[in-house]
Amino acid sequence: MDYLIICGTNRKNSKSKKISQFYQGLLEKKGIASQLIDLAGLPDDYIASALYENAGKNASFQPFRDQMKVARKMVFVVAEYNGSFPGVLKAFIDGMEYPGTFKNKKAALIGLSSGVQGGGLALSHLTDILNYCGTHVLAQKPKLSHIEKNFVKGQFTNPFYVQLLEEQIDEFIDF
Amino acid sequence: MDYLIICGTNRKNSKSKKISQFYQGLLEKKGIASQLIDLAGLPDDYIASALYENAGKNASFQPFRDQMKVARKMVFVVAEYNGSFPGVLKAFIDGMEYPGTFKNKKAALIGLSSGVQGGGLALSHLTDILNYCGTHVLAQKPKLSHIEKNFVKGQFTNPFYVQLLEEQIDEFIDF
Amino acid sequence: MDYLIICGTNRKNSKSKKISQFYQGLLEKKGIASQLIDLAGLPDDYIASALYENAGKNASFQPFRDQMKVARKMVFVVAEYNGSFPGVLKAFIDGMEYPGTFKNKKAALIGLSSGVQGGGLALSHLTDILNYCGTHVLAQKPKLSHIEKNFVKGQFTNPFYVQLLEEQIDEFIDF
Amino acid sequence: MDYLIICGTNRKNSKSKKISQFYQGLLEKKGIASQLIDLAGLPDDYIASALYENAGKNASFQPFRDQMKVARKMVFVVAEYNGSFPGVLKAFIDGMEYPGTFKNKKAALIGLSSGVQGGGLALSHLTDILNYCGTHVLAQKPKLSHIEKNFVKGQFTNPFYVQLLEEQIDEFIDF
Numbered sequence: 001m002d003y004l005i006i007c008g009t010n011r012k013n014s015k016s017k018k019i020s021q022f023y024q025g026l027l028e029k030k031g032i033a034s035q036l037i038d039l040a041g042l043p044d045d046y047i048a049s050a051l052y053e054n055a056g057k058n059a060s061f062q063p064f065r066d067q068m069k070v071a072r073k074m075v076f077v078v079a080e081y082n083g084s085f086p087g088v089l090k091a092f093i094d095g096m097e098y099p100g101t102f103k104n105k106k107a108a109l110i111g112l113s114s115g116v117q118g119g120g121l122a123l124s125h126l127t128d129i130l131n132y133c134g135t136h137v138l139a140q141k142p143k144l145s146h147i148e149k150n151f152v153k154g155q156f157t158n159p160f161y162v163q164l165l166e167e168q169i170d171e172f173i174d175f
Numbered sequence: 176m177d178y179l180i181i182c183g184t185n186r187k188n189s190k191s192k193k194i195s196q197f198y199q200g201l202l203e204k205k206g207i208a209s210q211l212i213d214l215a216g217l218p219d220d221y222i223a224s225a226l227y228e229n230a231g232k233n234a235s236f237q238p239f240r241d242q243m244k245v246a247r248k249m250v251f252v253v254a255e256y257n258g259s260f261p262g263v264l265k266a267f268i269d270g271m272e273y274p275g276t277f278k279n280k281k282a283a284l285i286g287l288s289s290g291v292q293g294g295g296l297a298l299s300h301l302t303d304i305l306n307y308c309g310t311h312v313l314a315q316k317p318k319l320s321h322i323e324k325n326f327v328k329g330q331f332t333n334p335f336y337v338q339l340l341e342e343q344i345d346e347f348i349d350f
Numbered sequence: 351m352d353y354l355i356i357c358g359t360n361r362k363n364s365k366s367k368k369i370s371q372f373y374q375g376l377l378e379k380k381g382i383a384s385q386l387i388d389l390a391g392l393p394d395d396y397i398a399s400a401l402y403e404n405a406g407k408n409a410s411f412q413p414f415r416d417q418m419k420v421a422r423k424m425v426f427v428v429a430e431y432n433g434s435f436p437g438v439l440k441a442f443i444d445g446m447e448y449p450g451t452f453k454n455k456k457a458a459l460i461g462l463s464s465g466v467q468g469g470g471l472a473l474s475h476l477t478d479i480l481n482y483c484g485t486h487v488l489a490q491k492p493k494l495s496h497i498e499k500n501f502v503k504g505q506f507t508n509p510f511y512v513q514l515l516e517e518q519i520d521e522f523i524d525f
Numbered sequence: 526m527d528y529l530i531i532c533g534t535n536r537k538n539s540k541s542k543k544i545s546q547f548y549q550g551l552l553e554k555k556g557i558a559s560q561l562i563d564l565a566g567l568p569d570d571y572i573a574s575a576l577y578e579n580a581g582k583n584a585s586f587q588p589f590r591d592q593m594k595v596a597r598k599m600v601f602v603v604a605e606y607n608g609s610f611p612g613v614l615k616a617f618i619d620g621m622e623y624p625g626t627f628k629n630k631k632a633a634l635i636g637l638s639s640g641v642q643g644g645g646l647a648l649s650h651l652t653d654i655l656n657y658c659g660t661h662v663l664a665q666k667p668k669l670s671h672i673e674k675n676f677v678k679g680q681f682t683n684p685f686y687v688q689l690l691e692e693q694i695d696e697f698i699d700f
Contacts, residue, residue, distance in 0.1 A: 011227045047263055048219035052186045083307025084300060087269045088222055090262030098257075104664075104696070116495065120470045121307070125259060125300045127656065128649050131664040132258025132296070136700065139629075139656040145466065171629070175661065279489075279521070291670065295645045299478050306477065306489040311525065314454075314481040320641065346454070350486065361577045394573035397613055402536045432623075433657025434650060437615030438572055444612045471657070475609060475650045482608025482646070 003027060003034035004071035008078045008089040010039040015147055018154050019112060020077045026162075026169055034075075037067055039088055050095045061095065068096055073106045073172065074135070078122050079147075080113035085122040093129065102133035108172045110165070111143045112151075118143025138175050140168050178202060178209035179246035183253045183264040185214040190322055193329050194287060195252045201337075201344055209250075212242055214263055225270045236270065243271055248281045248347065249310070253297050255288035260297040268304065277308035283347045285340070286318045287326075293318025313350050315343050353377060353384035354421035358428045358439040360389040365497055368504050369462060370427045376512075376519055384425075387417055389438055400445045411445065418446055423456045423522065424485070428472050429497075430463035435472040443479060452483035458522045460515070461493045462501075468493025488525050490518050528552060528559035529596035533603045533614040535564040540672055543679050544637060545602045551687075551694055559600075562592055564613055575620045586620065593621055598631045598697065599660070603647050605638035610647040618654065627658035633697045635690070636668045637676075643668025663700050665693050 005027075007020040017038050027034050043049060043060045050058040056065065068074070078085045096102070107130050111119025120143050127137045142164040144150060150158040180202075182195040192213050202209050218224060218235045225233040231240065243249075253260045271277070282305050286294025295318055302312045317339040319325060325333040355377075357370040367388050377384050393399060393410045400408040406415065418424070428435045446452070457480050461469025470493055477487045492514040494500060500508040530552075532545040542563050552559045568574060568585045575583040581590065593599070603610045621627070632655050636644025645668050652662045667689040669675060675683040 010222055042222065044220040044223035046222055047185055047217065047266070051263075081269050082265075082273075083304045084265065087262050087265030087267065088226075090257075090259065090265055091222070092262065094256050094262045116466065116468070117470055117493075118466070120467055121303050121474060124471060124474070124649075124653050125303070127652060128296050128300070129258045131652065131662070131666065134664050136661065136664045137656070139659050139661045141656065143467075291641065291643070292645055292668075293641070295642055296649060299474075299646060299649070302477060302481065303474050306487070306491065309489050311486065311489045312481070314484050314486045316481065318642075360572055392572065395569040396572055397535055397567065397616070398569035401613075431619050432615075433654045434615065437612050437617065437619045438576075440607075440609065440612030440615055441572070442612065444606050448607075471653050475653070478646050478650070479608045 001033060001035050002072040003032055003075065004067055005034055005036045005075040005077065007036065007038040008076050009086045010042050010088045012040055014040070014079065015112060015151060016077045016079045019110070019151060022154065023075060023077065023110070023165060026165055030169060030173070032173070035067060037064060039092055042088070042092065046095070047091060051091070055095060056097065065095070065097055068101050071105070075108045075110070076126060077110050078112070078119055078126060080111060080115070080117060080119035080122050083121055084125050090129070099134055102130065102135045105135045106138070106175050107135045108138045108168055109141045111141065112147045113145055114148055116145050118145040138168065138172050140171055142168055176208060176210050177247040178207055178250065179242055180209055180211045180250040180252065182211065182213040183251050184261045185217055185263045187215055189215070189254065190287060190326060191252045191254045194285070194326060197329065198250060198252065198285070198340060201340055205344060205348070207348070210242060212239060214267055217263070217267065221270070222266060226266070230270060231272065240270070240272055243276050246280070250283045250285070251301060252285050253287070253294055253301060255286060255290070255292060255294035255297050258296055259300050265304070274309055277305065277310045280310045281313070281350050282310045283313045283343055284316045286316065287322045288320055289323055291320050293320040313343065313347050315346055317343055351383060351385050352422040353382055353425065354417055355384055355386045355425040355427065357386065357388040358426050359436045360392050360438045362390055364390070364429065365462060365501060366427045366429045369460070369501060372504065373425060373427065373460070373515060376515055380519060380523070382523070385417060387414060389442055392438070392442065396445070397441060401441070405445060406447065415447055418451050421455070425458045425460070426476060427460050428462070428469055428476060430461060430465070430467060430469035430472050433471055434475050435469070440479070449484055452480065452485045455485045456488070456525050457485045458488045458518055459491045461491065462497045463495055464498055466495050468495040488518065488522050490521055492518055526558060526560050527597040528557055528600065529592055530559055530561045530600040530602065532561065532563040533601050534611045535567050535613045537565055539565065539604065540637060540676060541602045541604045544635070544676060547679065548600060548602065548635070548690060551690055555694060555698070557698070560592060562589060564617055567613070567617065571620070572616060576616070580620060581622065590620070590622055593626050596630070600633045600635070601651060602635050603637070603644055603651060605636060605640070605642060605644035605647050608646055609650050615654070624659055627655065627660045630660045631663070631700050632660045633663045633693055634666045636666065637672045638670055639673055641670050643670040663693065663697050665696055667693055
């Protein structure tokens with residue numbers, strides 16, 4: 001299973017989760033199976049039990065690490081929090097096995113926001129981090145703004161956004 | 176108490192902590208009292224109990240929020256992790272009261288790294304975030320590289336780095 | 351004359367120029383006199399005659415350098431080109447006297463774009479550069495999107511944008 | 526001729542030029558022919574004659590546009606100026622045919638600096654711009670610091686830097 005979608009927040013029942021599932025459906029229509037990680041499933045004591053000298057020692061976190069390690073193509077669904085991505089997403093990356101998890105892999109990024117920016121800075125920051133870790137990032141990074149209006153009950157009300165995601169997938173398959 | 180130093184990692188006994196304490200000493204020499212927050216003191220279940228719908232509900236985290244809210248000048252000591260700042264630092268920011276914690280305040284940033292960069296990108300990302308939240312960032316941001324060699328047993332072996340920090344403090348006082 | 355507005359493109363009759371003039375009017379209403387530099391006035395051979403070993407040698411560029419040097423508060427009006435600011439604006443900065451032009455000065459940034467982003471990344475990049483040069487940047491950076499629709503015949507059709515600019519000025523005066 | 530190296534400054538006899546030539550030699554050893562653009566060859570009146578309403582009208586600039594348009598893999602050699610890349614490099618990008626020049630192409634970036642940073646922020650900014658224009662950027666971006674000491678008379682005195690460049694080329698070939 002090459003493709004892994006990461007829902008980049010641990011907020012319960014997040015928009016990011018629903019958009020991750022929608023994206024999984026789009027991949028499926030193109031014949032691509034994928035798995036989905038939701039950071040809402042992180043252990044409650046993640047920051048105390050799975051980082052630094054404890055890296056790799058939390059058994060309940062190990063499945064996340066394993067999934068990330070075997071994935072070849074990663075899709076990050078990234079909500080804008082405070083002008084960047086959720087801190088939990090970076091903490092998640094900080095808990096990975098290094099450098100095997102990221103070296104010479106490929107990533108596609110999708111930003112979303114309640115406001116107008118669509119996570120533009122969040123995606124720039126995440127690109128810096130993934131590049132540093134050795135992961136190549138697809139140039140096309142859809143920025144989905146006003147997400148409460150544009151994505152309702154699991155579906156996009158804005159067909160242009162679906163088109164952007166489908167174009168991204170087409171390019172990511174060849175990337 | 177206007178000045179608050181934030182040790183921006185939850186790693187135990189971190190270099191960031193020791194440098195935060197050193198910085199506190201430098202402030203003291205200039206007659207400035209300050210407080211120090213160490214993210215190592217975050218509740219173990221921070222990401223599950225203090226964010227989003229739980230923001231402001233974790234009693235053991237409340238003192239952190241209160242300290243941040245009353246501070247007028249914040250000093251962030253930021254280790255480079257994976258090409259940016261520790262995810263825990265951003266998660267900490269995500270748990271603050273918004274916008275009262277950051278609006279029209281002042282911040283000074285210090286980067287440190289084991290490698291050569293001194294956290295340059297980390298400080299750029301953090302500047303974006305603080306600016307978004309309404310905090311003005313001092314232009315001078317010392318980037319302390321090869322920190323294991325340059326900071327030993329609580330003291331800098333590189334006098335130039337002490338000079339950079341002292342110059343930063345002089346400018347931060349007037350900022 | 352402390353305040354200097356920089357129209358950050360050399361395009362003739364640019365939106366940036368008209369918005370710079372509008373901003374100058376807002377400053378004036380608050381009792382603040384300012385000067386305005388339009389990069390459309392750069393010498394045609396600027397990149398060949400005023401950079402590197404020729405820095406400071408182009409007599410027709412000297413007035414720009416002098417104005418920048420004496421300004422204490424700089425306002426940059428920055429159109430989004432190719433996901434950042436116009437290259438000419440950075441080339442302009444590259445031709446300044448260093449470090450006297452920027453050290454310990456203050457800047458306010460305004461972004462504008464035909465598209466939806468309002469120059470978010472442009473302002474982030476420019477903040478990095480100004481901070482590097484020693485200039486403190488005001489946190490509040492209005493991002494004005496869909497500028498062709500929102501600014502017509504020298505006036506904003508979107509009153510919220512005027513409010514953002516006025517709030518920025520109030521904060522910049524105290525910065 | 527798929528590979529094109531862009532010497533990203535118009536400074537005469539620049540280090541960037543010499544490193545571009547060295548890089549061309551490394552490519553050649555691996556059996557890859559390449560062309561080299563030196564921005565020192567830009568028309569003196571480039572900013573007045575080749576941008577905006579004049580885009581595509583300057584006959585002496587046309588060969589640059591043609592080379593960029595047909596290249597499939599671009600190598601940018603980027604000196605750090607004022608905390609980012611040279612403004613002239615962005616002005617060069619602003620003069621390209623859009624979006625044909627950049628859409629779905631590949632780029633490799635090399636940073637260099639007199640100081641310690643090696644152009645880290647310059648490469649981050651350029652990645653944002655190239656991604657915006659549709660060009661995928663290789664994750665591995667060597668940052669070559671203290672370049673006056675590490676690169677002398679057309680050769681690297683620091684063998685680690687040669688190794689970094691060779692590794693980059695190996696990855697770029699497969700990218």
